[in-house]
Amino acid sequence: MDNNRIKIFDTTLRDGEQIPGGRLDAESKLLIAEHLEELGVDVIEAGFPISSPGDFESVRQISKLIKKSTVCALSRAVEKDIDAAAKAIEKAAHPRIHTGIGTSDQHVFTKIQTTRENIVEIVRRSVSYAKKYVEDIEFYAEDAGRTENVFLAQVLEVAIASGATVVNIPDSTGYCLPEEYGAKIKYLKENVRNIEKATISTHCHNDLGLATANSIAGVQNGARQVECTINGIGERAGNTSLEEVVMIIKKHRGQLNYNTGIVSEKLHLISDLVSSTMGMIVQPNKAIVGSNAFAHSSGIHQDGVIKNRDNYEIIDPKEVGVGQSLIVLTARSGRAALKYRLNKLDINPAKDDLEEVYKMFLDLADKKDIIEDSDLKKLASVLV
Numbered sequence: 001m002d003n004n005r006i007k008i009f010d011t012t013l014r015d016g017e018q019i020p021g022g023r024l025d026a027e028s029k030l031l032i033a034e035h036l037e038e039l040g041v042d043v044i045e046a047g048f049p050i051s052s053p054g055d056f057e058s059v060r061q062i063s064k065l066i067k068k069s070t071v072c073a074l075s076r077a078v079e080k081d082i083d084a085a086a087k088a089i090e091k092a093a094h095p096r097i098h099t100g101i102g103t104s105d106q107h108v109f110t111k112i113q114t115t116r117e118n119i120v121e122i123v124r125r126s127v128s129y130a131k132k133y134v135e136d137i138e139f140y141a142e143d144a145g146r147t148e149n150v151f152l153a154q155v156l157e158v159a160i161a162s163g164a165t166v167v168n169i170p171d172s173t174g175y176c177l178p179e180e181y182g183a184k185i186k187y188l189k190e191n192v193r194n195i196e197k198a199t200i201s202t203h204c205h206n207d208l209g210l211a212t213a214n215s216i217a218g219v220q221n222g223a224r225q226v227e228c229t230i231n232g233i234g235e236r237a238g239n240t241s242l243e244e245v246v247m248i249i250k251k252h253r254g255q256l257n258y259n260t261g262i263v264s265e266k267l268h269l270i271s272d273l274v275s276s277t278m279g280m281i282v283q284p285n286k287a288i289v290g291s292n293a294f295a296h297s298s299g300i301h302q303d304g305v306i307k308n309r310d311n312y313e314i315i316d317p318k319e320v321g322v323g324q325s326l327i328v329l330t331a332r333s334g335r336a337a338l339k340y341r342l343n344k345l346d347i348n349p350a351k352d353d354l355e356e357v358y359k360m361f362l363d364l365a366d367k368k369d370i371i372e373d374s375d376l377k378k379l380a381s382v383l384v
Contacts, residue, residue, distance in 0.1 A: 006249060006258050007042040007225040008242065009201060012274060013062070014045040014074055015239055016229035019280065026058050028277040033062045035270045036069065036230075040261040041242075043070040043225075045098065049088035050081045056088050063092035070136065072096040077126035086133035097130045100140030100168065103155050104147040116151060123158050131163035138166035140203065145171030149187045156192045166199045166225060167192075171214055174207030174237065182217030189222035201225035204240045206232060211240040216248055219258060230274040231282050231289065243267045243288040243320070251314055268321035288320055295326040299334030302327050306340050329371035331362065338376075345373060347380045357383070 013029055016022070024032070029046075036044050044066060049056040063071045071092040075081035077099055089095040101122055102111055108119055123139065130137050139159040144152055156167045169188065171181055181204070189195060202218035202225070204211040215226050232241030246262045253259065271289035275282050284292040294317045296302045304311035305325060317325055327337050335358050342349060342357070349357060360379050365371055 002259075003224070004258050005224070006219055006260050007199070008040075008246065008260050008262055009043040009045065009072070009225050009227040010036050010041040010229065010242060011045040011203075011227055011239065012036070012229040012233065012242075013058075014047050015227075015235060016233040016274075017047075017278075018235050019233050019238070019278070022233065022278040022280055024277060026054070026061065029058045030061055030065055032230075032270075032274060032277065033066055035266070035273055037066050038263070039266045039270055040263045041069055042261060043072050043096065045072040045074060045227075047088075048074040050075060050084040056084060059085075059088035060091065063089045063095065067093050070094040070096050072098050072138065075099045075130070077101040077122050079126075079129055082126065082130045082133070086130070089134070094136070095134045096136040096138055096166075097134055098138040098140060098168070099126050099130050100138075100142055101126070102142040103152055104143035104145075106146060107143045120155060120158055123155055124162050127159050127162035127164050135165070137164050138168055138201065139164040140168035140170055142170055143172040144169040145173065145176040145181065145184070145204075149184060149191075152184075153188055153192045156188060156198075157194070160192070160194050160198050164198055166201050167195075168201040168203050168227065169218070169223070170203035170227075171205060171211075172203075174205035174211060176204075176210070176214055178210060178213040178217040181214040182221040185218045185223050186221040199224050201227055202240070203227040205235065206237040206239060209237075211238070212244045212248070215240045215245055216256075219249075220256070231271055231280070231286065233274070233278070233280055241287070243271065247288050247315060247320065250319075264319050265321045288315070294322055294324075295328050296337075297328040297330045298332050299337060302333060302337035302340070306336055329361070329365065329376075330369065331365035333361075333365070333371075341373075342376060342380060345376060345380075347376070347383075349380065349383055353383050 046059040046062040047055045049059050059073050071089055073085035073089045075085040085097045127139055200223040202215045202223045204214040226245050228240040228242040230242050232238040246260055249258045284290050296305050301312050357379050
């Protein structure tokens with residue numbers, strides 16, 4: 001395996017769909033799954049089969065549809081959950097069961113109300129049980145971000161010995177700092193017996209706005225799978241954003257020396273698809289896929305972009321499926337931007353005429369948020 005290849009595990013259809021109000025029907029799930037495969041994701045977490053008959057059926061249908069990507073089903077460390085997951089993915093070309101349990105003292109003693117010793121035994125039994133169904137088993141240590149490292153290492157050793165091929169280290173509450181999360185991955189890489197037999201995966205939540213930074217820190221310290229969602233949707237403040245991780249890796253290829261199998265030119269298309277089908281508007285200033293990601297309204301920035309796009313854009317819009325940058329005319333725009341937009345309309349005023357139009361433009365811009373092409377044509381009509 002290419003040690004610099006970072007696998008992308010998309011959980012839009014499972015963790016992403018847990019966002020309040022974001023329920024998807026079966027047809028929409030199939031459509032998104034199909035686009036995820038075309039995008040090039042390595043693993044599609046299709047759902048949580050035991051949670052409802054509808055979710056079970058969606059996972060089953062996705063398993064039959066998808067041929068290249070691995071189709072993964074979530075379960076708790078409970079036999080009936082694992083049975084349902086196995087049944088749902090039995091037609092998948094590349095099936096995976098994702099099972100696990102909480103490992104932090106917070107979860108062990110207050111949520112599950114058991115002992116560390118019992119957690120270890122549950123891990124042993126559940127992973128071994130899942131292994132009877134499929135070869136590819138991912139184990140998640142819920143709230144690993146707040147789990148003491150020595151105990152976490154002990155749990156992962158048991159999971160790997162029982163047949164886990166992937167070990168997932170979730171920062172379930174989004175609490176970790178990047179250096180803390182990265183150090184945790186490094187510790188596990190160096191202290192878990194037989195860790196080379198499994199892929200380390202990140203699964204970071206965004207409660208403090210650190211999900212992407214934590215995921216990248218995990219990769220830099222040995223993780224080779226990143227779990228994420230389109231547009232960063234998910235529980236509470238969301239999950240790691242797929243498009244952010246992919247473009248960070250792509251734009252820092254020289255420094256990080258990693259790669260993914262994602263076709264980045266399809267990012268904007270699938271972002272729009274997920275947004276429209278789930279009814280979840282993407283915030284305008286969202287990195288990579290927000291409507292303002294390639295829009296410039298400040299005169300200084302507009303002048304720089306017009307002269308050379310690289311002055312203010314580190315990503316070519318076409319790299320993520322956006323047609324072109326936008327020069328948005330507002331009261332903060334300068335003459336360069338006005339002239340650029342006029343030229344786009346085949347209006348080419350002389351220097352003195354441009355100055356006259358610019359004065360009228362500023363008067364209008366103080367009254368109107370954004371100046372449209374129709375406004376520019378009216379302003380330029382005085383030159384005829």
